[in-house]
Amino acid sequence: MLVFLHVTGQTTDQWLAELDKNIEQSGRYDATWQAEIDALKKNPLKNTPAEQFTTCLGLYEAYKIFNYDSAFDYAKQLQVAAARLNDPSKEVYARIKLGFTLISSGMFKETLDSLNSINIQGMPDSVKAEYYSLMGRYYYDLGDFDNDTYHTPLYIAKGNKYIDSALQLYPPASFSYSYYTGLKDIKSGNNDKALLEFQKTMSRQDLTHHQLAVAASTLSDIYIKTGQTDTAMILLIRSAIADIQSSTKENAAIFNLAQLLYKKGDVKRASSYIEKAIADAGFYGARQRKVQVSSILPLIEGEKISRVEGQKTILITYSTIATVLLLLVVVLAAIILRQVKKLQLAKQIITTAHHKEQEINYRLTEANKIKEEYIGYFFNTNSEFFAKIEKFKEALDQKVAYRKLDEVMALAKTINLKKEKEELLKNFDKVFLKLFPNFVDEFNAFFHEEDRIKLKGDELLNTDLRIFALIRMGIHDTEKIAQILEYSVNTINTYKTKIKNKSIIPNEEFEHRIMAIKTV
Structure with missing residues (x-):
């Protein structure tokens, strides 16, 4: 029996710290789970089909939320063992297990092809219930994947019909009955009923880690829709912790949590959790989850780059x-x-x-x-x-x-002295033109039309104007002007001579006329 943490008394930051600890220990949880699988593998497949069926089923159950390739392999072996038993119910049961593996990996076409080949007439109620709930999940997942206003409602309606059939067969006191009842309410938009059902489900004392993870993750959808982000985050954290502790690699909680954190501006944690989601999806082989992660990862990484650039x-x-x-x-x-x-x-x-x-x-x-x-x-x-x-x-x-x-x-390589100098000169231009807003017009009045300075669209002053702007500010020392503008003294003298020679003002009076330009 699982003893799980309660929300009361813990802040979101405390829950996040707890999740970070579990992520650090995830390797230990996975090693323990792998050791249990290895122990199962040490038991050689017996010669009888019944023994082979039992062994393959145990290994399938161990792999179904841990690794797609292995789960798929043992689901196929389970079908072989069921065929050798010549037991139709076990053959259908094995095919349903294969369908679960395919939908968990996001292989929608293959899932439907596999499930459509199943004839459940005459099957036990438990097999029918599992088949109907899997078909319901298929259409729900397909609707979420399409996420449009036309196809998604049709898929949800089909999913609801299958879930209704499953609920007629599940025992009312079972986790599956409670979970699928709440899930159907969410898909149908009955959030109030769903909330009550999931709160009842979450209060059960017999939940496994995986059941808690599934229930908490699904319940978080209601709080996300109603804008109660903090509660949704805590539920997703609880779900992610349970996934880690049960070595569940086919998961959605930590990915959804990363999305919420990104929206709240916690890019560092969002990036860390997305990396965890990518690692889990890659380990399991979940194609659909990889697609989901790829949609948010560029945004998070782009935001990280933007913040780095800002720094x-x-x-x-x-x-x-x-x-x-x-x-x-x-x-x-x-x-x-x-x-x-x-x-x-x-x-x-x-x-x-x-x-x-x-x-x-x-x-x-x-x-x-x-x-x-x-x-x-x-x-x-x-x-x-x-x-x-x-x-x-x-x-x-x-x-x-x-x-x-x-x-x-x-x-260090990002240092751009040229840009800093340009920014310094631009700031000088702004302050100078604030004092002498008519400087450019009055300066151009000293020349014929063809010799007047025409500034580019983003220029406030150019080098010619800056030289005489500095003179207007009282800096007549050519060497000092050269230092400020980072030119040689000869270059500054050449600029000044060239400009004065073009002017209609005598050379010896030019700087006096510059000094006569007034502030506002």
Whole structure:
């Protein structure tokens, strides 16, 4: 008799921890089950057909939820032994066992061909009941597989008829009667009746591990449909634990649990459980389950990749980050210092030349705007870089701690300094154009129509504009501009000369006119 865990008093996380423990021990459960099978195999097949039938049936029952190939082989041997007995009921019984194996593997055509060849007239009630319930399961599974609005209702209706026939033959106190009654209610949309029936089934004290797994997994469907995800998850966990403890490889609970966890955003556990489902389906040889798993696996793996990509915001090493930050500090400090000096000069001009008061006030306001915008930009950039450093360190520490050296190398190879530099320049463009929104138009006014700069769709500024944008910000040192834009001094001088030569403004006045462009 099975003593199973109760829901009361345990959270979903506690149940998940219990499931993880059982997954770790699944190899031990499988080894124990295999040892029992090996013990059965040590008993040689006797010469009499009756003894052969009994031995093959025992091995079939051991394999039917454990391994399809072996279950199929012993189901075929069972048919041979039944034919030698010349007992029609045993021949039908053996063919039903073969049909169970075929439907468990998802071989719908082969299942129907096998079951349609059975004549159950005159068979014992127990054989008829098993046949009808298997036919009912066939049509239910076929409906679930098609999952459409036309064929599925027809298959469910056929399945219900077979289950009705089976229920007339099962003893009312049996697990099969209670289970198939509840299953029919679910398929018919009578969830309230099904819930009461399955709660009664789950309260039985004589359930085997496999019966508990089947009942809990089926009951979870009701809670999924009604949006009670936590209860559904606990039932699926109980079912998965029972499957593991009974070495049931033809299962659905852990796959359905992975789907719920994926929808709730627990991608790590969902991926782990899908891998377990894949391993079980592969071990058993369940074709239908492999198809189901293949439908959700790309989504889960895609989400994992997406999250990994999201964590790859740290794209440079500590030394490179430090260098870039230092460069930003130097550049921004130089800008601020230069603006402070301009403010001091402006104050002196105000006290000595009242007629220039308006111009000086404007420069003071402009300088304050520039200072405020770029101080904010400076601290925001620093904050982002420090956050990147922290995330990169955490990711790197974790991989080093687990000795995932290949992943460490892979993480380092994702560094893209060019992209970081482009992002830095793009941020500079945004802040600059916020201060000087008319800069591009006023700059182009210095040229004939054919020589004006035409930006591409995704460009805010290009190299020509950035050079003079930096000059407008007060950075006149060509070497400093070259450092910021990562060009040589000669290249910057060439750009400046080429632009000035195209302008309708005299070369010696060009930069003065640039400085005259106003902020808003």
